[in-house]
Amino acid sequence: MAIMAWRQFLSAVALVLCAAQAARAGDLLGVTEDVPPFSYLEGGRFVGLANEVLDRIADQSGLRLQRSIQPFARGLKTVGEVPNSFLYVVVRTPAREPHYRWVGPLDDCDVAVMTLRSSGLDFSPTTPDARALRIGVIKGSPAGRMVREAGMPERSVYLTPGSETSTRMLYAGHLDMIAGLSLPYQHQATRLGLDASQLVVAHVLQKGYGCYFAFNPQVNEAVFKRFAEAFETLRASGELKALRDRATQPRAPGR
Template identity: 25%
Template sequence: MRALFSTLFFISFFCFADDSLSVKAVTDDYPPFVYQEGGEPLGVAVEVLETMASNAGVELEIAFYPWKRAYLMAKTKPDVLVFTLSRTPERENDFTWIGPIFKTPVNIYKLKSRRDLVINNIKDIKAHRVGAVKGYASEKELKKLGFVADVNLDTTNSEKQNVGKFISGRVAFISSSPAVLSFYLKEHGRSWTEVEAVYTLELVFDEYIGLNKNSNPALKRKLDSSFKELRDSGRIDYILEKHIGGL
């Protein structure tokens, strides 16, 4: 009888272990898509990911880091994902992709009050410093356009720092998405009406979840299936509208 009980316990334990999946999600502040208040993760992508994980029966931990560190963690550690992540040709083979959650344009902006900045083409922008975030796809696009770090490209570790430099006049221009810039302008007590787009980067960035390629295959299947259910049901569109509708 004891031998039978031990056998049954052994079988049930490993059945449970096989079904128990967990993932660590790493990110940086990119509001209104991903951010934190009082240590609580919030935003469009957070709500999507939390709903996905809950529906898939996957235990989820969300942690915030500087972007380059978050990216490296997800690229090198199994069962770690990074979100949200622009899917670009350079990154294609670094991750298993789930999404896209949303699309976002990235523009170069100036303050309307800077009437000294007369812009007719990209060369006019290159005569000044543009703020960008280290490791973002938009930073790489700016470099492709001929911007040079520490010459006319000023990089920071976060969008919050990037907008702070822009508002204080430490950089003449900023590269950012409309929703993110609008969020941080409000934090600074400024209005969206105070800025204007002077150049649009050619790519519209598709924002995904990037899962480490060596992760448990069952984790990928469950998260991918859960994402598709949310997308097909219209739930993701509802979450997007709730957070950024009307911008």
Template identity: 25%
Template sequence: MTEHSMPGIYLDEQGQVAGPTVELVKELNRRMEQGGYYYLMPWARAMQRAQQTPRSVLFETVRNEEREALFKWVGPVKFYDMQLYGPPQLAGLGLSSTELSRRHVACGYRGASYHSALEAMGFSEENNLVLIARAGDCIQMLKLGRAELTPLNRLRYGERFSAFGVELVPLQPIRNVELYLAFSLDFSDEEIQRWQYQLDQMFLDGTVRRLYQQDFPEELINRLEQAAAKSLQRRGAN
């Protein structure tokens, strides 16, 4: 189970779940000699179903303290440097997160791990936070003038984001996060170890680089390959 998250995950012209992240999971499935069905749905629904459905995998999932006991984890498959982006004219004003929340409206998607961080900044759904069901739709909200700020991954969008007539720059850091494949709890620990080993091998043999390099920055790929090498070293030490 997954969500629409360009450019890594989307529905193709045939209505099939596609994208480089999906190809990573399919190749990992092949190496593990497993089959699978792929479902794309709003994130909050996917999160709920993944906890209720045996032998399920939810991707890409932020691994944090609140979710740690809900799943068994294989990864990381992405790193996110989440920052609050807004219009370039705000960048030079040195506004704090509190000042931003007092003066502006933010947009985020329902069920996202950064929701609590936005609340800590002073954003609330009752006042100055627009929540949407699908990642990426916030850009449309900004274009329509219904919000001015939105969290984005700096490793993906860089120091200036421009699309659909909207220009944004990072204004405030939110959090650094790691995205994983979240396995339902009925997978055994031994199985999870095998999945992790095969994923690490995919990073080190260049498979993930070939899948990612057209859509994701070199900085991200290098960090993932380094994480995989460290994972295998720890496994060897144990």
């Protein structure tokens, strides 16, 4: 218990430090998870489509952007407690709409259920041998709710900490399907040296909500405006589309 309390104290101190740093004029704290091709670490650097966009926004706006990579559920908590912060990338669902200020979209970001081509499984409450499907969803993401609303029983929903874990579990046979954004799962498979061509969409849960930068609603108005205007400049110039087209081309592992 003492160790747990100490860890909680250190976590709280770290959050306060982040808040103090991000509160400086012109600063924003961006919190992301490992979700290629949108955002991930490579050689200690933040890379991927969303981070390339952020680099250009920083250049155009003069804003100083700090970044932190955290599991999605922890990132939700961090952004909820740090006013000058944003979460990326986030699917803009109706349930989330009033809780954030939005800039985007980066991509359409369909939410889908995927399986391996070799499984032969359909998106139905049970498999051919009458057992419940095992569907991996990232903790804190809307995919879990959507899977349940699509008719899947609670026993079918397996919470995972991120897309890498879900992908590994699917290919290892510990899951029958995974639910979320299809493009990141394809890139995770490629990055892990797995055959991404085996991933197929079994069911589309929600089409076209879009992936955005989701800001704490208490963000400084002037800072938010500078960020949003810089993003709009990228979109209007066609540079955002060029970055997206390049990011959606999977790279072989180690390249």
